[in-house]
Amino acid sequence: MPPLELKHESVWWSTLTPVEQAELSRDDGLAPQPDVLVVGGGIIGLALAQALAAQKQSVQLIEQGTLGGGATAGSAGGVWPADQGPFHPPEFGPLALLSRDLWGRLSLKPDFNLDWRVNGFLTVNPERFQGDAPGFAAQAQELGYTVHAIDAEQVARLEPRLAPAPAGGIHCPSDAHLHPLKGAVSFARAARRGKARLAIQTKLLEIERVAGRVVSVRTSRGECRPRHLVMCTGHEAVLPAGVLRPVWGQLIATDPLPPLMKCTIGGPFLTLQLKTGEVVTGGTQAEGRNEAPDAELSAKLAEGARRLLPDVADLRFTRAWCGVRSATRDGLPIIDRAAGVENEWLAVGHHRNGLLLAPGTADLLARWMLTDEQPEELQGFGLQRLLG
Numbered sequence: 001m002p003p004l005e006l007k008h009e010s011v012w013w014s015t016l017t018p019v020e021q022a023e024l025s026r027d028d029g030l031a032p033q034p035d036v037l038v039v040g041g042g043i044i045g046l047a048l049a050q051a052l053a054a055q056k057q058s059v060q061l062i063e064q065g066t067l068g069g070g071a072t073a074g075s076a077g078g079v080w081p082a083d084q085g086p087f088h089p090p091e092f093g094p095l096a097l098l099s100r101d102l103w104g105r106l107s108l109k110p111d112f113n114l115d116w117r118v119n120g121f122l123t124v125n126p127e128r129f130q131g132d133a134p135g136f137a138a139q140a141q142e143l144g145y146t147v148h149a150i151d152a153e154q155v156a157r158l159e160p161r162l163a164p165a166p167a168g169g170i171h172c173p174s175d176a177h178l179h180p181l182k183g184a185v186s187f188a189r190a191a192r193r194g195k196a197r198l199a200i201q202t203k204l205l206e207i208e209r210v211a212g213r214v215v216s217v218r219t220s221r222g223e224c225r226p227r228h229l230v231m232c233t234g235h236e237a238v239l240p241a242g243v244l245r246p247v248w249g250q251l252i253a254t255d256p257l258p259p260l261m262k263c264t265i266g267g268p269f270l271t272l273q274l275k276t277g278e279v280v281t282g283g284t285q286a287e288g289r290n291e292a293p294d295a296e297l298s299a300k301l302a303e304g305a306r307r308l309l310p311d312v313a314d315l316r317f318t319r320a321w322c323g324v325r326s327a328t329r330d331g332l333p334i335i336d337r338a339a340g341v342e343n344e345w346l347a348v349g350h351h352r353n354g355l356l357l358a359p360g361t362a363d364l365l366a367r368w369m370l371t372d373e374q375p376e377e378l379q380g381f382g383l384q385r386l387l388g
């Protein structure tokens, strides 16, 4: 396969309006004594800033780059609890389903312009359901997910442009999609409306803890003395060795095309068409960090999409990008109080599902911080399970 010449940029930044781009690049400065200091301006930190500001907390967020510039900018934008859930431990379900519903509700609010669509997820890769779609669907339904087995004819009716799927497929009609950076912009806007300050180009350097409490935080811009500190630092989180590992992934996209398909398709890779017309494919997983897209991998992704949509004559890819997500060994995030520190919290390790899980993580963690009672849904997400 000849390598493709693609621009190294994600489809997300260029499909924001200038106003939205400015919202992610705006700096509100640093307050010296907020109720809560959130470190990290990805989707998790921004969702939390919004949830806490909605509870009348004075919130300061600091981000070393620009808002949404980490793994969030690399994401595919999938909100896919039913496609993902059957492959995760049971604790995933309640958080993922709650979070999916919160996204649906947020999408109705005036600040939240997300390109939200409940377009469903259709898996036609028989390896994923071990060639037994009805058996797989029955098990997933037992776990509470909205999943149906469909035969080859139903696949063809649902997505007529797809190559024939002799083994049929798995359809998750309530799985959804959003524009990840519009998600980041929306949370930033709502947080600011709640008087949160979001500081960019501001790095956390050192934490001073005394007698089991954070008393002061040194940043590249000066000192901050918050009542609570929350680390939402993605794959840069500082944790005992082996707790988090970096996993990089790659995506490629076309320019806008006329409507070709509705669902997100799980084939050899995932493939979907955005509301704005671009076809996006990829979502690969490889251990480690990689800053720049791999040309051979781009060619392989493009070839996979052409096989999936064989009668689309001009499926020409123009952009490629990659991102690094942080993974734990059980695939679940860490949403917990830091060990032995009363007022320090962690929300990291969301791996392939940070977009999906952001509103649920934020609402439940905010509730825990404010009531000092751990919500039941967060009981399986402690750091301790990953130590030793």
Ligand SMILES: Cc1cc2nc3c(=O)[nH]c(=O)nc-3n(C[C@H](O)[C@H](O)[C@H](O)COP(=O)(O)OP(=O)(O)OC[C@H]3O[C@@H](n4cnc5c(N)ncnc54)[C@H](O)[C@@H]3O)c2cc1C
Residues within 6 Å of the ligand: 039, 040, 041, 042, 043, 044, 045, 062, 063, 064, 065, 066, 068, 069, 070, 071, 072, 073, 074, 075, 076, 077, 078, 079, 202, 203, 204, 205, 232, 233, 234, 235, 236, 237, 248, 249, 250, 251, 283, 284, 322, 323, 324, 325, 347, 348, 349, 350, 351, 352, 353, 354, 355, 356, 357
């Ligand atoms: C290719 C790919 C496809 C994906 N597809 C999906 C998908 O379809 N659906 C889904 O739900 N998820 C998906 N994900 C995963 C999702 O993108 C992540 O789980 C999510 O973005 C994690 O958000 P975060 O806020 O934890 O991390 P990030 O977005 O990485 O944000 C962390 C931020 O912390 C900042 N930071 C770190 N250290 C410091 C410091 N010391 N001081 C100040 N700031 C600091 C970083 O600069 C960064 O901006 C995908 C990821 C990739 C790479």
